[in-house]
Amino acid sequence: MLRFATRRLALALLVALTVSAISFFLLRLSGDIAIALAGEGARDIDIEAIRAQYGLDRPLLFQYGEWLLQVLGGDLGTSLFFRTSVGALVLDKLPVTLILGISSLLFALLISIPLGVLAAIYRNTWIDRLALSIAVVGQALPNFFFALILVMIFSIGLRWLPVSGSGSWQNFVMPTIALGYYVAPAFMRLVRAGMVEVLSADYIRTARAKGLSRRSVIVKHALRNAVVPVVSLSAVQLGYLLGGSVVIETIFALDGLGFLAYESITQKDFPVTQAVVMLLSVFYVLLTFVGDLVNAWLDPRIRVA
Amino acid sequence: DQANNSIRFAYDQAPESIDPYFNNVRIGVIIGQHVWDTLVYRDPSSNEYKGLLAESWERIDDRTLEFKLRQGVTFHNGEAFNADDVVYTLNFVADPENGVTTQQNVAWIDRAEKVDDYTVRVISKEVFPAAIEYLSGPLAIHPNEYYEEVGPEGMDRNPVGTGPFKVVSNEPGKAIVLEKNEAYFEGSPKEQGPIETVDIRIIPDRQTQVAEMLSQGMDFVMHVPKDQAEQMEQVPFLQVVSGETMRIVFMQMNTLENSPAPALKDERVRKAIMHAIDRETIASEIVGAGARVLDVICFPSQTGCDASAAPTYDYDPEKSRALLAEAGYGDGLALDIVAYRERNQTEAIIGYLKAVGIDARLNFLQYAAMREQIRAGEAELTHQTWGSFSVNDVSASTPVYFKFEADDITRNPEVRDLLQKGDTTIEPEARNAAYRDALALIAEHVYGVPLWSLPVYYVATSDLDFTAYPDEMPRFWEMDWKD
Amino acid sequence: MSGGAILDVRHLKVDLATERGTLHAVRDISFSVEPGRTLCIVGESGCGKSMTSLAIMDLLPKSARRTAETLSFRGEDIGSPKVMGRLRGDRIAMIFQEPMTALNPAYTIGDQLCEAYRHHRKASAREAREKAIALLERVGIASAGDRLGQFPHQLSGGLRQRVMIAMALMCGPSLLIADEPTTALDVTIQAQILRLLAELQEELGIALVLITHDLGIVARIADDVAVMYAGQIVEQGKAGDIFGDPHHPYTRGLIDCIPQPGKTRPGERLGTIANTVPSLVGEMRGCAFRDRCPHARPVCAEDVPERRAGDHMWRCVLEALP
Amino acid sequence: MTAVLEANDVSRLFEVRRGMFRKKRTLHAVNGIDLAIQAGEVLGIVGESGCGKSTLAKILLGLLPPSEGRVRYGGRDLTELDRFAVAKLVQPVFQDPYSSLNPRRRIAAIVGFPLDVHGIGTKAERRRMVSAIMERVGLPSHFAERYPNELSGGQRQRVAIARALVMNPKIVVCDEPTSALDVSVQSQILNLLLELRKDLDVTLVFISHDLGVVEHIATRVAVMYLGRIVELAPTHELFADPKHPYTRALLSSILTPEPGLGIPETGLGEAYPDPLNPPSGCRFHPRCRQRFAPCDTQAPRPLLASGHMTECHLHDPQIDGSLPQKDAYP
Amino acid sequence: MTESTAFAAVAMPSAGARLRRRVFGHKSLVFGASLLAVIVLVALLAPLIAPYDPYAQNLLARTQPPVWYEAGTWAHPLGTDNLGRDYLSRMIYGARISLVIGFSVMVISGLIGTTMGLLAGYFGGTVDLVVTFLVTTRLAMPVILVALAIVAILGGSLLVVVLVLGFLKWDRFAVVMRSATQQVRSQDYVAAAQAAGASTPRILFGEVLPNVFAQLVVVATLEAASAILLEAALSFLGLGVQPPLPSWGLMISEAKAYMFFSFWLIAIPGTALALLILAINLAGDGLRDIVAPEGRE
Numbered sequence A: 001m002l003r004f005a006t007r008r009l010a011l012a013l014l015v016a017l018t019v020s021a022i023s024f025f026l027l028r029l030s031g032d033i034a035i036a037l038a039g040e041g042a043r044d045i046d047i048e049a050i051r052a053q054y055g056l057d058r059p060l061l062f063q064y065g066e067w068l069l070q071v072l073g074g075d076l077g078t079s080l081f082f083r084t085s086v087g088a089l090v091l092d093k094l095p096v097t098l099i100l101g102i103s104s105l106l107f108a109l110l111i112s113i114p115l116g117v118l119a120a121i122y123r124n125t126w127i128d129r130l131a132l133s134i135a136v137v138g139q140a141l142p143n144f145f146f147a148l149i150l151v152m153i154f155s156i157g158l159r160w161l162p163v164s165g166s167g168s169w170q171n172f173v174m175p176t177i178a179l180g181y182y183v184a185p186a187f188m189r190l191v192r193a194g195m196v197e198v199l200s201a202d203y204i205r206t207a208r209a210k211g212l213s214r215r216s217v218i219v220k221h222a223l224r225n226a227v228v229p230v231v232s233l234s235a236v237q238l239g240y241l242l243g244g245s246v247v248i249e250t251i252f253a254l255d256g257l258g259f260l261a262y263e264s265i266t267q268k269d270f271p272v273t274q275a276v277v278m279l280l281s282v283f284y285v286l287l288t289f290v291g292d293l294v295n296a297w298l299d300p301r302i303r304v305a
Numbered sequence B: 001d002q003a004n005n006s007i008r009f010a011y012d013q014a015p016e017s018i019d020p021y022f023n024n025v026r027i028g029v030i031i032g033q034h035v036w037d038t039l040v041y042r043d044p045s046s047n048e049y050k051g052l053l054a055e056s057w058e059r060i061d062d063r064t065l066e067f068k069l070r071q072g073v074t075f076h077n078g079e080a081f082n083a084d085d086v087v088y089t090l091n092f093v094a095d096p097e098n099g100v101t102t103q104q105n106v107a108w109i110d111r112a113e114k115v116d117d118y119t120v121r122v123i124s125k126e127v128f129p130a131a132i133e134y135l136s137g138p139l140a141i142h143p144n145e146y147y148e149e150v151g152p153e154g155m156d157r158n159p160v161g162t163g164p165f166k167v168v169s170n171e172p173g174k175a176i177v178l179e180k181n182e183a184y185f186e187g188s189p190k191e192q193g194p195i196e197t198v199d200i201r202i203i204p205d206r207q208t209q210v211a212e213m214l215s216q217g218m219d220f221v222m223h224v225p226k227d228q229a230e231q232m233e234q235v236p237f238l239q240v241v242s243g244e245t246m247r248i249v250f251m252q253m254n255t256l257e258n259s260p261a262p263a264l265k266d267e268r269v270r271k272a273i274m275h276a277i278d279r280e281t282i283a284s285e286i287v288g289a290g291a292r293v294l295d296v297i298c299f300p301s302q303t304g305c306d307a308s309a310a311p312t313y314d315y316d317p318e319k320s321r322a323l324l325a326e327a328g329y330g331d332g333l334a335l336d337i338v339a340y341r342e343r344n345q346t347e348a349i350i351g352y353l354k355a356v357g358i359d360a361r362l363n364f365l366q367y368a369a370m371r372e373q374i375r376a377g378e379a380e381l382t383h384q385t386w387g388s389f390s391v392n393d394v395s396a397s398t399p400v401y402f403k404f405e406a407d408d409i410t411r412n413p414e415v416r417d418l419l420q421k422g423d424t425t426i427e428p429e430a431r432n433a434a435y436r437d438a439l440a441l442i443a444e445h446v447y448g449v450p451l452w453s454l455p456v457y458y459v460a461t462s463d464l465d466f467t468a469y470p471d472e473m474p475r476f477w478e479m480d481w482k483d
Numbered sequence C: 001m002s003g004g005a006i007l008d009v010r011h012l013k014v015d016l017a018t019e020r021g022t023l024h025a026v027r028d029i030s031f032s033v034e035p036g037r038t039l040c041i042v043g044e045s046g047c048g049k050s051m052t053s054l055a056i057m058d059l060l061p062k063s064a065r066r067t068a069e070t071l072s073f074r075g076e077d078i079g080s081p082k083v084m085g086r087l088r089g090d091r092i093a094m095i096f097q098e099p100m101t102a103l104n105p106a107y108t109i110g111d112q113l114c115e116a117y118r119h120h121r122k123a124s125a126r127e128a129r130e131k132a133i134a135l136l137e138r139v140g141i142a143s144a145g146d147r148l149g150q151f152p153h154q155l156s157g158g159l160r161q162r163v164m165i166a167m168a169l170m171c172g173p174s175l176l177i178a179d180e181p182t183t184a185l186d187v188t189i190q191a192q193i194l195r196l197l198a199e200l201q202e203e204l205g206i207a208l209v210l211i212t213h214d215l216g217i218v219a220r221i222a223d224d225v226a227v228m229y230a231g232q233i234v235e236q237g238k239a240g241d242i243f244g245d246p247h248h249p250y251t252r253g254l255i256d257c258i259p260q261p262g263k264t265r266p267g268e269r270l271g272t273i274a275n276t277v278p279s280l281v282g283e284m285r286g287c288a289f290r291d292r293c294p295h296a297r298p299v300c301a302e303d304v305p306e307r308r309a310g311d312h313m314w315r316c317v318l319e320a321l322p
Numbered sequence D: 001m002t003a004v005l006e007a008n009d010v011s012r013l014f015e016v017r018r019g020m021f022r023k024k025r026t027l028h029a030v031n032g033i034d035l036a037i038q039a040g041e042v043l044g045i046v047g048e049s050g051c052g053k054s055t056l057a058k059i060l061l062g063l064l065p066p067s068e069g070r071v072r073y074g075g076r077d078l079t080e081l082d083r084f085a086v087a088k089l090v091q092p093v094f095q096d097p098y099s100s101l102n103p104r105r106r107i108a109a110i111v112g113f114p115l116d117v118h119g120i121g122t123k124a125e126r127r128r129m130v131s132a133i134m135e136r137v138g139l140p141s142h143f144a145e146r147y148p149n150e151l152s153g154g155q156r157q158r159v160a161i162a163r164a165l166v167m168n169p170k171i172v173v174c175d176e177p178t179s180a181l182d183v184s185v186q187s188q189i190l191n192l193l194l195e196l197r198k199d200l201d202v203t204l205v206f207i208s209h210d211l212g213v214v215e216h217i218a219t220r221v222a223v224m225y226l227g228r229i230v231e232l233a234p235t236h237e238l239f240a241d242p243k244h245p246y247t248r249a250l251l252s253s254i255l256t257p258e259p260g261l262g263i264p265e266t267g268l269g270e271a272y273p274d275p276l277n278p279p280s281g282c283r284f285h286p287r288c289r290q291r292f293a294p295c296d297t298q299a300p301r302p303l304l305a306s307g308h309m310t311e312c313h314l315h316d317p318q319i320d321g322s323l324p325q326k327d328a329y330p
Numbered sequence E: 001m002t003e004s005t006a007f008a009a010v011a012m013p014s015a016g017a018r019l020r021r022r023v024f025g026h027k028s029l030v031f032g033a034s035l036l037a038v039i040v041l042v043a044l045l046a047p048l049i050a051p052y053d054p055y056a057q058n059l060l061a062r063t064q065p066p067v068w069y070e071a072g073t074w075a076h077p078l079g080t081d082n083l084g085r086d087y088l089s090r091m092i093y094g095a096r097i098s099l100v101i102g103f104s105v106m107v108i109s110g111l112i113g114t115t116m117g118l119l120a121g122y123f124g125g126t127v128d129l130v131v132t133f134l135v136t137t138r139l140a141m142p143v144i145l146v147a148l149a150i151v152a153i154l155g156g157s158l159l160v161v162v163l164v165l166g167f168l169k170w171d172r173f174a175v176v177m178r179s180a181t182q183q184v185r186s187q188d189y190v191a192a193a194q195a196a197g198a199s200t201p202r203i204l205f206g207e208v209l210p211n212v213f214a215q216l217v218v219v220a221t222l223e224a225a226s227a228i229l230l231e232a233a234l235s236f237l238g239l240g241v242q243p244p245l246p247s248w249g250l251m252i253s254e255a256k257a258y259m260f261f262s263f264w265l266i267a268i269p270g271t272a273l274a275l276l277i278l279a280i281n282l283a284g285d286g287l288r289d290i291v292a293p294e295g296r297e
């Protein structure tokens, strides 16, 4: 167990390191931040001054090493745009994104698990086909398009929900739906496929041969085994939701990490971009780790003997 | 909203810092003008300079201006305003070490000197006719003691000025709340109206802003594109006001020796481009009300922007094609065009160029990336805009692109010399003549394609009473609710 | 014959809808089992053995359709899902082939053992546990108490199959159906499990229906034997009669295929049956075995008579094998 | 008789992880095997599932490099030979006729694959060779253009045999070639293998867990237990006079179709052999009824007496057989 | 196999016929594939069927509604866009761009991912470790953000978008190909080929690849769809291909400014995009069904 944890942690570190290096060099090699920082109307001397001020004139590898040392010391650097600590900035935006990510995940699970189970039980019936159509259509609609339609209906038409902001729970309703519905099909398919497979498993026949009730067979014996892969997918998808919230956060002016990232990208505020990308990758690795733990807890075959 | 006398204002971009010296976006200028005061105020209707923190001023010599300061003014934190504040602020920002974002606004200042508690002198490095203009715009005065203590960062976190509004809350990148400064001094040309609070929310997506207006979640937005603004005009509870701004739109053409598009070195090709674009139609159909077709690359109200000697070019695709053929490009010509905003305008230009056989491939970039290309001499055609920092003087516009500065990709020494002469001459007649000749020369050789001025559309709840000015500055202090 | 029978199956048919048409997996078979006796159903892969057992248990896949004239357990009609719902797992129990997959990996042995008992007997957890421990000990599992907390994957195949047997016996059934219970096991373990089954069957006086393709097992454990081919029972009778004096060419062919120490000489040609088992899709007329039969003749394409000599039944146009 | 294939002290280890939380363990799938296969013989290998039969087969085929020890073909070390040379010497027939044929190839292509690889003959010659061998294994020629999924298990196994024989190898290693087949088909395949062996003069290694079949086909039998050969003797001798207690247990568990004999008592405990946790001393001792003092501490050594090899303390003259018996399992 | 005469001759269809029946019996596959075929056809024939030059603008005829609106005319069946260009023509040419993006990204990422997956699955050990690590790293990088960042820097263009997405989206190919290869690798026919002396490339291309190809095709279709969606999202954020190129994603992005008042401007490309994705996904799903259970009889 401890070995496993340390191995995973080492992997997380290695992944984070690689991601940070890739993003650092990509961001740095492809443009001159000094010009971006100097802003409209800056003259060459202004740019030179900025370059010197931020140490951008030194070799890239040196800059990376320095940055890495800083990060290891717990300092993510200073935002070039906001001129405040990146760590504080990111921490400030994190809650909104976390709330959005988790609520979308829950929303996705809430609609996909029952649908998936029903589709599997009533395989090849209209229920199955309905569930499948929902999934297929859901995956086909671009989520920004869907989000805008939600706005048209619920904010402008019905005036039930506020368009933008992050002040109250109402602000999260549409973003949650817009983001969650997009990942729901993946879950639904997984649950359905898992249930179909599990329902034809020998141990389900055993359970039925024992004379157990249909409900107990489905809920206790089948679902329990079918949701195991859902857990790891949830972990992965949560990572995706955190990263994929860029579009949705921009549309709903939800002031979270995704939006921060988008802004930092357009403003070439690369320490922030870098930090967000790295944070998300660490999240991803940690989440998969958590997913494995939960899986192990659900599936005794993996559990510690 | 009207009920609690507050205005909810959505803007699409966050300022890097609230300290007006450390941002270069419009919203920063707007906040700056509300929270701080400058020495001088230019009346937006009459363009007349009035005393603000200074009561009067006089020119001591070519490089020196002396200001008599207003007494009895206090900063939001209670600090009294006097000459030390002015001297400290101007000397601080003039020092390149301190890294003020827009150096152009401050680089002309040599130093500020205290004469007595309420008299200061501002000395420019060279002869600088536009000094008053700058002092009435971007050069806000900070409280010296506080600023010395907290620096630009502290100023961003807890801004303190003398202005008609004070910042009561600031969530970077998200929202800024301004509240009326009850202790604002009497007799300011920025006369205070009834608005109690201004609730500024950063909403990056234009459609979200429109949606907020349509669902009455916001009271005031600006920079609304023409088409949407016109459509919102149909909505009963919204009003749309448009106004011209100082922002000019133009195209640059790389005529340098090593231009990646040698065709542009041919004056006939440049003239062909000039004739190919139906600027009138684009201006009226796409740019919108208040847009004015320009003949030279500066804003007409700017001092020295005299187009009277410049030749004009009309929309004439036939002539354009003929010129191209004459230059040897009858079979077509492919050019790259870089742009960074107003994409639909660029698209329209590309459409017109296509019609005469010029295939312009768009390279739409972030501003910084675009400028990097231009300065590296890699750009061919550019589609640019320039706001002159709302400085109403030609020295803030034309010379930037034609005086051999980094952004100059035509480099005609004659033009440079004329501009230099204009920049350093105090005597208005002679100054004007120099600029006029320079502008004529540029237009004659088509070193750039002047296009139009950008209007700005403001959309507001219909019961808000406000005026739009060409300097793109909504003045919340003078707004009011209609009954 | 059906008088004392605990299980009586008359004219059972199972049809499966497949892509290629209707598959008649079980084509009109009848048999019965008496208390305390062991009936072995034997046949090659795909002849419909499992379908027969699942049809009795009402556990057929959705695509299957079952029809039967009689399907009764102690006179009760187990063709009715309601009756079967009550009896299944209680009076009638079943053991499956794959001990590796027949247990739910997510629950402990104890959980799975007690589940049915508590469900059918409304027993307390403690009662169920005691019963489970007793049974585990009976099937030869040492330190049974500890085993209850283990998960299936922690047990070897042999142990799992013992657990399966104990699980089937929890409610004290009077009929036990075992579908190839030892096919997945090693020979030595197979012998142990079969011995255990035989012992328990005798001890508890239950009726055992054992399905297998292994004639060796049949010979050693069966009282009665039914030989299935292509969804039909082609020969049925007492074990001694079937092995001592097979009347159907298929039965005899099967026995001849197996190398038997003492009877077949090493390295010598073994008996064979030409071709392979046919697909069961589509209608059939006449003897299903005739393409592979060394004694086939034109009449085999006609309806085949069912012949009897006492308990011994076979379907063949021939009265006796040459 | 000469040894066409020799294995000297061959071992194979696997690193395995059971469950992601556990650390890697070393599994001795094959552990110190000595074997000399004589030309023309049929060597049967029997043993329980997981005892290392398939691993040994793969090593003999040159598909798995042994972790230790050497494999020699006709005196030449495996490492000196290239894959072509090995392929001409030994060919496999696998257990599962479904997975041993590439479903995307036609039968003719499958059978002719080795010829293709080695570039033997012209296209036409190859086609002739393929149809000749197909006929020899009893596959009608119209099968040549079919795909494997159109064939029954027995037919597929014939295809596999044809593929193994098309290059005239010296040895064919059959890993449980009939265990997935029905008895009626099994006997066809066994007959075929026996015929081919005579006709084509190949040496067979025949792996099976069915002792009845092995007795029928093999000339010599090796009994494996947990990675080791515990007894190796000519067939008749092994069946007439099994020496190792495990061999005896195996023999007693054969169920011949003789009614009335009942089910034999194998005399084995329920301890299941776990290759990850091999017992100390003699690997069989936890299940052995006759274990005594040295069994759980001292590994037995191979004892050879007139071609009959056993690895058991009971038969070791150097071990005092009168040592007290350890209590057998309950 | 001599067919049993004991059984009334059920016309036992050939494998090909059965496959055809399965394909044509799969309603959603048929629907998806036909829809996709129509779109592809439209894209191929664009110059022939588009009524106007998709770039010809007419500033005096801007945002005219489609025919089904009262103000619409048959001159522009789908109306005109904000520069007065014929919307139908732009939609027709736009199909080309979207398909080109989907296809090229699929090819690039497919090549990268398949190579990695094949090697990892076949060789295992260190190669597998390295590939697994690369995949983990790739998965840990938020695609949208990284793509946005790169496009923001390099400037959007068809080529940049295709390359960026192609170099980012190989993960699913690698994952699926890896496990499929592992599975095939454990099949005895691979061992048989090795025993026959076949070289590793020969085994990889001759034995492994054909047997994982079906899964490859399924992943490829689904990835093409996701690439098209991703490009649309980039365009939506203003960082996709460059105007005046009529990519559907870009058209949605440009039309979003008009969505509250001229809904059709966004609805038309939005619906078209959704239909395209739907078609590809249905086809992919269908293929998966066809490929998966070639059930043993």
Ligand SMILES: Nc1ncnc2c1ncn2[C@@H]1O[C@H](COP(=O)(O)OP(=O)(O)OP(=O)(O)O)[C@@H](O)[C@H]1O
Pocket (backbone or CB within 6 Å): C016, C017, C018, C023, C025, C043, C044, C045, C046, C047, C048, C049, C050, C051, C052, C061, C063, C213, C280, E297
């Ligand atoms: N779910 C199913 N759908 C379609 N056909 C099936 C299904 N299950 C079994 N079959 C077919 O039904 C026939 C009888 O199958 P059954 O499982 O009863 O055979 P069996 O005698 O038990 O064989 P085995 O010894 O292989 O278990 C076979 O031809 C098989 O292919």
Ligand SMILES: Nc1ncnc2c1ncn2[C@@H]1O[C@H](COP(=O)(O)OP(=O)(O)OP(=O)(O)O)[C@@H](O)[C@H]1O
Pocket (backbone or CB within 6 Å): D014, D015, D016, D027, D028, D029, D047, D048, D049, D050, D051, D052, D053, D054, D055, D056, D209, D275
């Ligand atoms: N590639 C591998 N990696 C890890 N362990 C392996 C591998 N191959 C075989 N083993 C292990 O080695 C041992 C011997 O396996 P092998 O397949 O040789 O047994 P076998 O005697 O052929 O069994 P069976 O009768 O089931 O085919 C088993 O415990 C097996 O789990």
Ligand SMILES: [Mg+2]
Pocket (backbone or CB within 6 Å): C049, C050, C051, C179, C180
């Ligand atoms: Mg069966």
Ligand SMILES: [Mg+2]
Pocket (backbone or CB within 6 Å): D053, D054, D055, D175
């Ligand atoms: Mg094996």
